[in-house]
Amino acid sequence: MRVAVVGAGLAGLACAVTLERSGVETVVFEQGDKPGQAFAHVGVALPVMHRPLIDMVGELSQTYGLDLQPLTQVRRIRMYGPSVQRDITGPDLGFTVELSQAAHSAAGQLAQMYHGPLLFNTRADYFALRDTFDYVVVAGGNREIPAMLGVWQDWLRTWAVGAQVLGEFDPATVNIWLDRRFARNGYAYMIPFNEKMASLSIIVPDVRRAVAIAHWQEFLRARRISYEVVSYWDIEHVTGYVYPYQLGNTFFVGHSGGFMDAMLGFSLFVSMISGVLAGRAIVRGGSFARSVAPVRQNMLDALSLRRLFDRLENDDLDRLVATLGLPGVRDLVYHSGLNLVRAAAVSAGWYRICKAFLRPGRAFDPHGDKINRKTDWRS
Amino acid sequence: MRVAVIGAGPAGLACAITLERLGIRPDLFEKGEHVGYPVAMVQALLGISHPRLGDPLSFLYREYGLAIQPLAKLERVIYHCPDTREEIVAQHGYLLLRGRDEGSLERQLAGRLATKIHFCHWAEAWQLAGEYDYVVVADGSGRTARGAGVWQRRVRAVVRGAKILGEFEPGTARMYLDTAYAGHGYGLLIPFDHRRAVLSLHLVRGPGDRMDHNWRLFLAREQLVYDVFTRFDLVFAAGTVERHQIGNVLLVGNAAGLTEPLLGLGLFASMASGVQAARAIAGQGDYEQMLTPYVRRQEQFARARATFNTLDQAGISRLVKVLGLPLVRQLVPSGRLDVIGLGQPWLAGVEREEGRLRRTTTVEAGGE
Numbered sequence: 219m220r221v222a223v224v225g226a227g228l229a230g231l232a233c234a235v236t237l238e239r240s241g242v243e244t245v246v247f248e249q250g251d252k253p254g255q256a257f258a259h260v261g262v263a264l265p266v267m268h269r270p271l272i273d274m275v276g277e278l279s280q281t282y283g284l285d286l287q288p289l290t291q292v293r294r295i296r297m298y299g300p301s302v303q304r305d306i307t308g309p310d311l312g313f314t315v316e317l318s319q320a321a322h323s324a325a326g327q328l329a330q331m332y333h334g335p336l337l338f339n340t341r342a343d344y345f346a347l348r349d350t351f352d353y354v355v356v357a358g359g360n361r362e363i364p365a366m367l368g369v370w371q372d373w374l375r376t377w378a379v380g381a382q383v384l385g386e387f388d389p390a391t392v393n394i395w396l397d398r399r400f401a402r403n404g405y406a407y408m409i410p411f412n413e414k415m416a417s418l419s420i421i422v423p424d425v426r427r428a429v430a431i432a433h434w435q436e437f438l439r440a441r442r443i444s445y446e447v448v449s450y451w452d453i454e455h456v457t458g459y460v461y462p463y464q465l466g467n468t469f470f471v472g473h474s475g476g477f478m479d480a481m482l483g484f485s486l487f488v489s490m491i492s493g494v495l496a497g498r499a500i501v502r503g504g505s506f507a508r509s510v511a512p513v514r515q516n517m518l519d520a521l522s523l524r525r526l527f528d529r530l531e532n533d534d535l536d537r538l539v540a541t542l543g544l545p546g547v548r549d550l551v552y553h554s555g556l557n558l559v560r561a562a563a564v565s566a567g568w569y570r571i572c573k574a575f576l577r578p579g580r581a582f583d584p585h586g587d588k589i590n591r592k593t594d595w596r597s
Numbered sequence: 598m599r600v601a602v603i604g605a606g607p608a609g610l611a612c613a614i615t616l617e618r619l620g621i622r623p624d625l626f627e628k629g630e631h632v633g634y635p636v637a638m639v640q641a642l643l644g645i646s647h648p649r650l651g652d653p654l655s656f657l658y659r660e661y662g663l664a665i666q667p668l669a670k671l672e673r674v675i676y677h678c679p680d681t682r683e684e685i686v687a688q689h690g691y692l693l694l695r696g697r698d699e700g701s702l703e704r705q706l707a708g709r710l711a712t713k714i715h716f717c718h719w720a721e722a723w724q725l726a727g728e729y730d731y732v733v734v735a736d737g738s739g740r741t742a743r744g745a746g747v748w749q750r751r752v753r754a755v756v757r758g759a760k761i762l763g764e765f766e767p768g769t770a771r772m773y774l775d776t777a778y779a780g781h782g783y784g785l786l787i788p789f790d791h792r793r794a795v796l797s798l799h800l801v802r803g804p805g806d807r808m809d810h811n812w813r814l815f816l817a818r819e820q821l822v823y824d825v826f827t828r829f830d831l832v833f834a835a836g837t838v839e840r841h842q843i844g845n846v847l848l849v850g851n852a853a854g855l856t857e858p859l860l861g862l863g864l865f866a867s868m869a870s871g872v873q874a875a876r877a878i879a880g881q882g883d884y885e886q887m888l889t890p891y892v893r894r895q896e897q898f899a900r901a902r903a904t905f906n907t908l909d910q911a912g913i914s915r916l917v918k919v920l921g922l923p924l925v926r927q928l929v930p931s932g933r934l935d936v937i938g939l940g941q942p943w944l945a946g947v948e949r950e951e952g953r954l955r956r957t958t959t960v961e962a963g964g965e
Contacts, residue, residue: 249762249826251698251793256827257635339792341762341824384628384719414717415630427809446719448629 219243221500222351224342226253228486229472229493230357231328232284234336236497239283244334245351247342254325257451258318259380260409260417262292262392263487265312267479268516269557274487275313282494286327288313289411293390295552297543298441299536300397304543306552314392314409315486324486348468353500357472357493364460364470371459373521374480376404377430379452380419383408383445387416396535400437403528405482418445421483427452455483463514464506469496477513479520481527481559488513519563526566600624600878602733603720605632607864608850609735610706611663611871617711618662619879623733625712626720633703636829637696638758639787639795641671641770642864644690646857647894648932653865654691661872665705667691668789673769674930676921677784677819678914679777683921687930692768692787693864702864722846730845731878735871737851739836745846747839751899752858754782756831757808758797761823765794774917776910778814783860786821796821799861801906833861837895842884847874855891857898859905859937866891894938901937 219242223230226248237244250256265271275291278284292311297304316323321330329336344363347354356363364370387410395406406420420437422430430452437443460476463469471477471492478485491513499506530538541547551558598621602609605627616623629635642653650656657663671689675682694701707714722741725732734741742748765788773784782801788794798815800808808830815821835856841848849855849870856863870888877884908916919925928934 249824250760251637256829258630339762382629384717411630412717446628448717449635 219352219500220245221353221355222247222342222347223355223357224344224347224363225357225359225472225474226250226325226329226336226338227255227357227359227472227489228324228328229359229475229477229489230355231325231332232282232490232493233355233357233469233471233497234334234493235328235331236283236494237500238332238334240497240501242497242501246332246334246336247340247347248336248338249341251338252319253329253336254319254323255317256319257449257453258316258320258323258382258411258417259419259451260289260314260411261317261324261484261486262314262407262409263312263484264292264295264482266552267482267484267520267559268487269559270555272555273310278487278490282491284328284331284490284494286315286324286490287322288315290314290389292392294388294392296391296393297539298393298395298397299539300399300532302536302540302543304539306543306548308553311552312392314389316411317486328490348466352467354468355493355496355500356468356470356474359473361456361458361474364458364474364476367465367468369460369462369465369470370476371461372456373459373476374423374457374524376421376423376455376457376483377425377427377452378419378421378455378483379430379434379450380417381445381450382411382448383416383418384414384448385416385445387413389413395437395441396539397440398530398532398535400433400440402433403530406437406441415448416445418443421455427454457483462507463510464499469499469506471496477517479517480524481520488517516559519559522563522566523559526562598731598878599729600731600733601626601720601725601729602735603722603725604628604735604737604850604852605703605707605714606735606737606850606867607702607706608737608852608855608867608871609733610703610710611661611868612733612735612849612875613712613871614663614706614709615661615872615875616878619875621875621879622712624729625710625714626718627714627716628719628736630716631697632707632714633695633697633701634831635697636758636827637694637698637701637760637789637795638797639668639692639789640695640702640864641689641787641862642667642691642693643671643860643862643930644688644932645930645935645937646690646862646865646932648935648938651932652688657865657868661869663706663868663872665693665702666700668694668700669768671768671770673766675769675771676917677771677773677775678917679775679818679910681914681918683917685921685926685930687927689770689930692770694789726844726846732846733849733871733874733878734846734852735849735867739834739838739852739854741846741852742836742838742848742854745843747843748836748854749838750834750836751854752833752835752861752902753802754799754833754835754861755808756797756799756833756861757812757828758795758831759825759828761794761796761821761825762792763794763823765791767791773815773819774913775815775818776913778811778818781906781908784815784819794823796823796825835861835863837899840885841870841888841892842877847877847884849874853888855895857895858902859898866894897937897941900941 410416472489771786850867855866873887
């Protein structure tokens with residue numbers, strides 16, 4: 219059996235490693251000249267988005283066979299609302315990992331676990347691969363191939379603008395800023411590489427690049443951030459929905475399979491898991507759709523959460539940050555196994571049903587009425 | 598003697614290497630975590646930049662002791678204008694690999710250095726000036742010179758580049774001169790090897806948000822139907838400085854305004870100034886004096902740029918046609934005939950004319 223993997227990112231390499239370990243002949247095609255992303259930034263995986271999970275690094279290693287060495291465990295999340303600030307502390311709130319082309323980056327580490335052929339500077343011709351290989355795993359990191367095959371639907375488009383900055387940082391602290399004035403319904407965050415360098419970025423939904431950059435400048439100005447900048451970067455992300463995940467002998471994983479949570483745009487964890495599960499489905503012949511069902515449910519829940527979050531205004535954001543910082547709430551959200559994302563999605567669902575029952579005229583409005591959303595939300 | 602060098606680019610590295618050879622161990626500070634830009638690029642070292650010095654790489658080796666391995670010789674340049682195309686085969690110069698990859702110019706130079714580079718380290722020249730006997734500023738920006746009030750901005754350029762895959766001939770560069778998308782800048786295609794190339798668009802003083810539009814137009818009009826990936830944007834500010842040494846602070850490379858304003862190339866002068874700064878620190882001469890030929894050359898290029906800015910598309914196309922004329926094509930690109938140097942009286946005339954016009958405008962504005 220021969221399998222072609224398109225893309226040497228996290229999802230593609232996780233899949234290739236899984237296949238190789240089961241003795242399947244695998245070829246990875248990568249258009250760049252190294253694995254991973256060209257610009258250096260730091261990714262974070264927060265188990266709060268994946269409850270009942272607590273220990274993500276352990277889960278990756280034990281359940282999925284990927285021994286990833288994180289930069290550090292997150293021990294403090296500092297949340298800034300428009301005018302309030304709260305800290306969440308704990309021994310293991312998640313983990314951070316470098317996303318770049320360095321050997322210790324996530325993709326670099328996965329590439330070292332994979333020993334098979336990895337063809338760099340090679341543009342994969344999907345149709346040729348589909349006909350010559352037994353299976354094709356699409357992990358290109360974008361919607362190109364799934365959109366071409368008609369299995370992709372856009373959910374959310376965002377621009378991420380960021381920089382590598384120098385200063386003094388606590389590597390175990392992640393900073394998050396929520397403020398509609400500069401981030402709209404997105405957010406800004408800062409994750410350190412180490413004590414001296416950090417990755418600072420802002421994610422703005424539904425804007426053009428130039429507008430996103432204006433938002434970035436406004437963020438720096440409003441928050442009086444004046445770190446020395448090593449380099450800037452910006453990238454467009456399109457979150458989408460893929461159905462089905464498997465089309466004949468082709469599997470869609472990582473961003474190409476829509477494995478990115480629509481709430482925060484995090485994809486580190488789900489990308490790797492989707493790769494591993496696709497690899498296992500190929501090896502064992504089981505149903506990929508069934509094995510990724512829990513991950514998919516998690517992403518649908520995150521989308522519901524996003525729809526709720528989109529309605530919040532600045533005073534609501536302050537209330538949200540203050541509430542998340544309250545002792546009881548904090549413990550429930552960050553330190554217990556409560557599946558917050560699921561719970562929020564379910565309550566949002568019930569809220570809609572109740573509302574439909576009380577005001578039947580709006581029963582079939584899945585995303586809420588944009589014009590009247592303020593009265594909707596508060597009534 | 599304690600010497601600090603700020604910036605581990607070609608200028609800073611050339612300076613540090615020379616200092617070591619002269620028996621001085623400098624402290625080399627670099628704000629990034631590697632030497633070189635995060636993205637790999639190919640840059641040209643052209644014979645036309647400094648024609649009197651002959652072959653640029655042999656000069657760097659002979660006079661400055663910098664042995665540099667090029668990616669390829671630049672043997673063919675194809676100029677594309679909307680209505681004309683000229684192919685010029687000559688010894689144009691060399692193509693050098695820039696970036697973090699094995700074999701890049703930065704990696705080659707860093708490999709020759711015994712001093713450890715302090716990475717992720719932000720250094721401020723005026724703070725260090727008190728602690729060190731000498732501070733060499735090679736950070737590529739006009740920040741230090743601006744702080745001393747000796748910086749004058751000349752050109753702001755925005756560059757968008759992308760790596761593309763396809764079939765290319767190493768040693769052949771393509772230059773696109775079409776005012777519709779490039780204004781008085783240019784598009785450039787330079788291959789890494791047979792399969793990879795870097796495609797870039799260099800705009801002069803273009804407001805950042807027009808780049809998206811111009812880039813799309815560039816790809817469409819030149820029918821560049823390659824697979825574009827790892828796109829990057831860079832902003833360069835080139836300027837001039839009145840003095841290159843302020844007290845014990847020496848400016849080198851682009852920090853000293855040594856990027857020539859015609860094509861935006863500054864590699865040769867950067868490395869040369871780095872070496873000269875090291876020699877001046879070791880007491881081998883006066884830094885300002887050592888830099889004089891390079892500064893004069895900058896002025897010549899500035900005049901050429903001012904003249905180029907007055908050309909419309911027809912003028913640019915005519916210029917390209919002239920470059921393709923029999924005798925010209927053999928003598929000019931290789932630098933055997935220094936057109937920019939010899940053309941100075943004429944170029945200066947244009948500048949005077951421009952200056953007069955500008956003065957008139959100022960007077961009018963003041964009168965209101």
